[in-house]
């Protein structure tokens with residue numbers, strides 16, 4: 329593990345930072361440990377035990393930096409889980425497993441009706457739900473969202489994949 333999840337004083341995830349920055353924050357007493365899990369960095373003079381999650385001591389007001397909207401990032405934000413029925417890619421459901429590649433990005437207000445490609449108007453959907461929804465709004469067809477789609481706060485490109493269990497606790501707070 330080479331990076332650290334940095335939390336605000338409020339425990340909201342802020343960003344994924346490289347080890348060097350983590351050590352620098354620790355040396356300057358700006359952060360507290362926020363996970364049991366840690367790793368060791370060998371320096372010239374001494375060793376640093378760096379927790380995989382750090383929390384800032386002082387709350388910082390961060391302007392929401394817009395993370396770039398892409399289809400891939402929407403699927404990552406939603407963890408390849410259908411926002412309508414809750415089926416997740418790769419998990420057996422009624423004897424069937426849907427592969428990640430078959431999940432699509434659904435526009436809640438369809439594009440044909442003026443819906444934009446924004447974080448708030450797009451969710452991950454399984455092929456069945458996507459087909460059923462078609463060019464309707466969820467309301468029209470009696471479908472409902474399991475969560476409110478939001479702008480992700482953490483760089484999912486960095487945070488996705490093989491992340492420490494300790495990160496997940498905090499990243500779950502996003503949904």
Ligand SMILES: [Zn+2]
Pocket residue numbers: 410411412413414415453454455456457458
């Ligand atoms: Zn579905």
